[in-house]
Amino acid sequence: MPPVQIELRPEGAPEGREIRRVTGEIQGAREGRGAGRVALEVWNAVMIIVLSGAFVAGVATVLQDAVPAEDAAEGGLLLGPVPAGLLLAVAAGALLSLAGRLGPVGVPGGGSAWWLPMPVGRRGLLRPTVLAWPAVGAATGLVLGAIVVILLEVPDGVSVPLGWAALGAGIFSLVVALALLAQHQGRGTGGLRVARLGEGIMLLAVGVVALLALTGAGSAVADLAWPGLGLVWLAVPCVLGAVGMTVVAERRSAELDGAALRAQGSVMYRAQAALLSLDLRELSRTLTTTSLASSSARTRRRGSLRLNPGGPRRAVVLADLVLLARTPRSIGQLAVAVVLGAGAAGIALLSSGVPLYLTWVATGFWAAGTAAAGARHADLVPAVDRLLPLSTRSVRVVRGVVPLVAATLWSVVTLGSQALRTGDPTWLLLALAWAPALAAAAMRSAYRPPAKWSRAVVATPMGSVPPTGGFFQGLDVATVATLPTAVALLLGGLAPVVVGIQGAMTVIVVAVLIGVAGRKPQS
Amino acid sequence: MAAQPKTPDLVHAKGLAVGYGADTVCPPVDLRLRAGQVLAVIGPNGAGKSTVLRAVLGLLEPLGGTLEVLGREVDERSVDFRARVAGVLDDDAWFPGLTAREHLLLTAAGHGVRNTSTVVDAILETFGLTDHQHGVPSAMSSGQRRRLLLAAAFVRPRDLLVLDEPEARLDTSMRHALAELIREEAAGGTAVLLATHDPVLLTALGAEAVHVGATRCTRLSTAKAVATMSRD
Numbered sequence: 001m002p003p004v005q006i007e008l009r010p011e012g013a014p015e016g017r018e019i020r021r022v023t024g025e026i027q028g029a030r031e032g033r034g035a036g037r038v039a040l041e042v043w044n045a046v047m048i049i050v051l052s053g054a055f056v057a058g059v060a061t062v063l064q065d066a067v068p069a070e071d072a073a074e075g076g077l078l079l080g081p082v083p084a085g086l087l088l089a090v091a092a093g094a095l096l097s098l099a100g101r102l103g104p105v106g107v108p109g110g111g112s113a114w115w116l117p118m119p120v121g122r123r124g125l126l127r128p129t130v131l132a133w134p135a136v137g138a139a140t141g142l143v144l145g146a147i148v149v150i151l152l153e154v155p156d157g158v159s160v161p162l163g164w165a166a167l168g169a170g171i172f173s174l175v176v177a178l179a180l181l182a183q184h185q186g187r188g189t190g191g192l193r194v195a196r197l198g199e200g201i202m203l204l205a206v207g208v209v210a211l212l213a214l215t216g217a218g219s220a221v222a223d224l225a226w227p228g229l230g231l232v233w234l235a236v237p238c239v240l241g242a243v244g245m246t247v248v249a250e251r252r253s254a255e256l257d258g259a260a261l262r263a264q265g266s267v268m269y270r271a272q273a274a275l276l277s278l279d280l281r282e283l284s285r286t287l288t289t290t291s292l293a294s295s296s297a298r299t300r301r302r303g304s305l306r307l308n309p310g311g312p313r314r315a316v317v318l319a320d321l322v323l324l325a326r327t328p329r330s331i332g333q334l335a336v337a338v339v340l341g342a343g344a345a346g347i348a349l350l351s352s353g354v355p356l357y358l359t360w361v362a363t364g365f366w367a368a369g370t371a372a373a374g375a376r377h378a379d380l381v382p383a384v385d386r387l388l389p390l391s392t393r394s395v396r397v398v399r400g401v402v403p404l405v406a407a408t409l410w411s412v413v414t415l416g417s418q419a420l421r422t423g424d425p426t427w428l429l430l431a432l433a434w435a436p437a438l439a440a441a442a443m444r445s446a447y448r449p450p451a452k453w454s455r456a457v458v459a460t461p462m463g464s465v466p467p468t469g470g471f472f473q474g475l476d477v478a479t480v481a482t483l484p485t486a487v488a489l490l491l492g493g494l495a496p497v498v499v500g501i502q503g504a505m506t507v508i509v510v511a512v513l514i515g516v517a518g519r520k521p522q523s
Numbered sequence: 524m525a526a527q528p529k530t531p532d533l534v535h536a537k538g539l540a541v542g543y544g545a546d547t548v549c550p551p552v553d554l555r556l557r558a559g560q561v562l563a564v565i566g567p568n569g570a571g572k573s574t575v576l577r578a579v580l581g582l583l584e585p586l587g588g589t590l591e592v593l594g595r596e597v598d599e600r601s602v603d604f605r606a607r608v609a610g611v612l613d614d615d616a617w618f619p620g621l622t623a624r625e626h627l628l629l630t631a632a633g634h635g636v637r638n639t640s641t642v643v644d645a646i647l648e649t650f651g652l653t654d655h656q657h658g659v660p661s662a663m664s665s666g667q668r669r670r671l672l673l674a675a676a677f678v679r680p681r682d683l684l685v686l687d688e689p690e691a692r693l694d695t696s697m698r699h700a701l702a703e704l705i706r707e708e709a710a711g712g713t714a715v716l717l718a719t720h721d722p723v724l725l726t727a728l729g730a731e732a733v734h735v736g737a738t739r740c741t742r743l744s745t746a747k748a749v750a751t752m753s754r755d
Contacts, residue, residue, distance in 0.1 A: 019633050023618060026629075030620035110618030114626060114675070118633035119606035258599045259582040 016124030019115060020067035041050070043258040081211065082221040084148045088168060089205040091144050092175050093278030096198025099179035100191040101287040102271060104133045105256060106264030116258045123254040125263075130250045133180060134173045134242050141165075141172025163231035171342040177245035182433060183260075191264075204268035206336060210343040220514045312388045313398045320374030320402040330370045333404055337367035341414035343422055357486040364410050364434060365478040368442035371406035375399040400443045407438035429499050430485060443517075445474020481509040505518055527529035531594055532557055533683050533714040534579060538588030541571060542649055548574050552740045554733060556687055558682065561715040562704060563726050566735035567755040572718035573612070575735065576687050579589070579716060580610040592683065603660050606634065609681035611672050611689060617660040623647075623671050634679035639701040643678060649704070650674040651697065666692045677704065678743045684708060690724050702727035722749040 013023075027064055105126055107116055145168020146161040175198070182190035212221075267286060274283035324330055341363035343444035344350045352358045378385050378399060383397050411431035484502040488494045528739065540547045547648040556562045564572045579592060581599025590597055598604055617626065624643060631639040647653045650670040659745030660668050669692040669727040676684060684705075690698050702724055705715055719725060725748055732748035734741045743751060 014635070021628070023621070023629060023631070026625055027618065028618040109616050110621070113614040113616040113672075114618060114630060115633075117605055117610065118630070119602045121598070121602070121632055153547065255600060257581070259577075262582070352734075 014120060016115075016118075016120040016122055017127065018124070019120055020128070021117060022108075024117075052406045070523040076235070079152055081226050082210060082224060084152045084226075086212075087148050087152075088145065088164075088171065090155055090209070091148075092141075092171050092204050093198045093200070093202030093205060095140065095172055096175045096179060097195045097200075097202065098287070099137075099176050100132065100182065100193070100195030100198060102268050103183055103191060103260075103264030104176065104179050105129050105183060105253065105261070106268045107261045108265035108269035112265050114149065116168060116261060120146045121254060122256065122261075123250070125500040126256070127172050127250060130180060130253050131178045131246065133343045134246045137176030138169040138173035138239070138242070139171070139175040142169030144168050144172070147169060157228075159228035160226045163228040166235040167231040167238075170235030170242070173242035174238040174245075177242040177249065180249035181245050182248070183264075184255060203332070205335070206339070206399065210339045212346075225347070307460050311349060313389050313394070314392075316374075316388065316395065317387075317396045317401045320371075323400060324371055324406075327373065330373060333370045334367050334409070337363045338410050338413050339423055341367070341410055342417040344414075345418060352492070353489055354486070355481075357489045360414060360485075361475075361478050361482060364407065365411035365436045365445075365475055368403040368407040368438040369445055369474070372399070372403040372442040372446040375443055379447045393514065396443060396447065397514060399446070400439050403446075404435060404439035407442070408435040411435040411438070416505050424494060426496060426499055430494070433499070433502040434485070435463055436510050437506045438470070438478055440513045441476075441478035441481065443473045443474075444477050444513060446491060448473035477509060477513065481506055524642075532591070533594075534562075534590075534592055534716060535611075536579075536588065536590045537573070537576065539585055539590050540630070541574045541589035542585060542586050543574075543583075546547070547571075549735050550737075550739045552733060552735065553742070554579075556683075556714045556716055558712050559709050561709050561730040563715070563725050563728070563730045563732035563748065564716070564718040565720070565725070565732045565733060565743075565752055566665055569740075570735040572735055573687050574639055576610070576685050576716065576718055577612070579610075580608065580685055582612075604716050606680070607682040608685065609676040609679060609683070610685040610687075611676045612687045613691075614672065615668060619661070620659065622657050622659055623652055623663065623667075626660065626671065627674060630675045631678045634678060646674045648678070648679045649700070651700075666694060666697075668696065669693060673701070677708075684713055684715045686715070686716055688720060690719060690721040698724060699727070720752070722752045725749055727750070 001147055003097055015101075039195070062281045106129075107125070116122075145164040145166070147170075149161045149164045179191065179194050182194040184190060185193070270286040271283055274286055344359040344363070345352070350356055375396070385392075388395060390398070408431070411434040412428070415427045415431045415434065419425050482502070482505075484498050484505055488498045532555050534556040536552055536553050536611055538551040539554065540551050542548040549560075549566075552575055554562065554575075564575055566572050574583060578585050578590060579597070581592075581597045581604065585597075593604065593607055604624075618629075621629070624647065627643045627646060627676070628639050631642055636642055644653075647656050649735055650673060652667065652670055652674065655667055660671060663671070673686075673689060676686070686705075689701055689705075693701065698721070707730055708715055711732075717732075721735075725745060729745050731745065732743050734748065734751050
């Protein structure tokens with residue numbers, strides 16, 4: 001590579017912002033920054049916004065077309081500003097949790113090893129990161145606020161979406177600014193506290209949404225008038241609060257210690273890679289196991305299990321069950337997936353047809369996947385399984401037992417509630433076919449290729465990430481194996497023959513997956 | 524025998540307890556290290572050597588006891604601390620797009636080194652990286668990347684040098700060169716604290732060592748430390 005000149009102030013150690021600038025200039029020179037590069041990035045940003053907008057508008061139109069107006073009015077389905085506010089609360093809680101667990105300020109990759117040991121002011125190094133967070137929060141809230149209104153049947157005119165967009169921007173920027181300030185409390189514990197607060201808000205709001213959907217109480221609040229531009233007056237103090245908190249956090253950023261910045265930077269890097277590869281379980285694992293505050297896990301003592309002799313298969317199943325039981329987050333996710341699956345039919349835009357099918361696939365796959373952590377660990381660290389006197393195929397089949405239990409729970413509750421709602425017990429029979437299909441999908445997902453951290457990183461518009469494989473591995477099986485149910489939902493009724501076809505489809509998919517289990521991929 | 528001049532300890536730890544969360548990983552450690560001295564921390568894998576070094580570098584809060592570096596309680600957020608204390612841990616992170624030479628130039632410039640090009644050229648030569656200076660670290664071998672990390676510690680000013688298993692991934696000739704470099708460091712007045720598993724390096728340095736055992740930590744002479752390493 002041709003050498004690049006590094007020029008800093010001649011006298012003494014430079015400022016943090018100078019170091020950041022020089023590093024950026026060298027990287028820019030390597031990556032071909034300049035007018036052409038800037039134009040390309042602007043073009044990319046415009047395309048992303050246009051495509052995202054078109055996608056959201058298209059989905060909203062399809063969903064709204066899928067729900068007949070009379071159904072929405074009389075079926076106890078969720079409409080109006082109350083569910084919209086709850087959905088916004090769910091999103092704000094999720095953002096608070098994410099920001100708290102990510103730091104939100106961290107220094108990933110090269111910065112942690114090469115910038116942080118320098119005797120330069122950290123305020124200058126960290127300023128762009130500190131300021132970027134509330135800005136990103138506000139932009140996210142702006143878009144989500146409008147989307148929520150559009151999804152829950154927008155009234156005529158633009159004042160309502162505009163008002164909700166302003167409210168979203170205000171709340172989301174405030175939430176992120178709160179996480180910024182909390183980072184200064186304790187060594188990583190402040191961030192963890194606001195993350196838990198965010199998770200509490202999220203779970204509470206999800207619970208209320210599910211309650212409205214399951215009890216049909218949504219109709220009581222469906223006729224409330226949508227507040228419009230008046231919401232801007234609620235947004236103004238939120239934005240002012242966010243600005244104030246961000247200014248304080250920025251001024252105090254020099255007090256952030258290197259260990260925390262390194263740890264949060266590492267979490268951020270891995271979370272970014274997991275998000276870009278749509279690996280939500282890896283994202284969850286990253287956010288819950290690698291933050292600074294959880295470093296005590298290294299030395300935490302666990303109670304010993306009393307294991308009765310029963311062979312390697314029993315040991316594997318027991319180990320997976322123990323792992324699930326020792327991960328309250330997974331149990332919580334399983335419960336949420338079950339509630340969402342069962343409650344989907346009570347939400348206006350998800351109550352029938354393709355939207356209901358996609359919700360079932362997503363929540364069912366999620367439920368089975370949360371119970372497949374043992375299989376995922378076994379794939380990433382295969383040494384323990386190699387000690388077992390079992391073939392690779394047998395181990396994989398046995399590792400599927402716990403996901404099967406979780407999938408059965410989800411299938412019985414979700415399809416049972418559909419049977420109750422429609423008065424057709426045939427829906428419950430479908431659980432027999434859905435549970436093995438979902439378990440097989442979860443196993444395929446668990447044994448997907450891991451992210452290749454040792455390989456050269458891949459440049460993306462959201463930063464450099466390691467190459468990874470198997471973006472949709474598992475979800476493909478869940479979708480294909482349950483297609484007969486999709487047809488039934490599209491046609492609006494479940495004939496007994498569909499149950500038979502669904503059963504046959506599941507048997508075929510599971511048999512194929514067991515047949516190929518343990519085979520080495522051809523190079 | 525002439526009395527040794529009284530110099531303040533650069534590292535002074537008494538009953539230092541280190542670990543994660545509330546749990547310690549090793550028995551309490553006593554450390555005393557003056558300018559121009561080399562002190563090794565030895566012990567089996569998982570004994571807690573690296574954790575002790577992380578505490579000295581301010582990357583981990585002590586759980587108990589006292590720890591002073593440069594005559595003050597450790598505060599890694601202090602610019603003065605970072606200017607005087609250099610550390611090489613097992614980090615393997617790089618700026619994508621920056622060459623080996625540019626990483627060193629950036630480090631030297633960040634520490635206010637004058638004539639950065641000349642200084643960096645000399646360090647590249649010392650660590651056998653001249654031929655690879657225009658390559659990015661991700662394209663280098665793990666041993667070459669280790670050399671680059673060590674070079675970064677030597678390209679900047681320091682009063683205290685903390686090295687975590689510096690011999691790891693280095694070939695024999697580089698290990699010998701490293702021993703010579705560390706001896707020169709000490710002769711120049713720098714205090715060197717290193718964790719090591721290499722009895723040859725320890726012997727070449729003639730350094731005393733603190734053995735981190737399962738139940739207690741003991742300060743040993745070079746000969747006793749080498750003998751202890753063979754039993755660990």
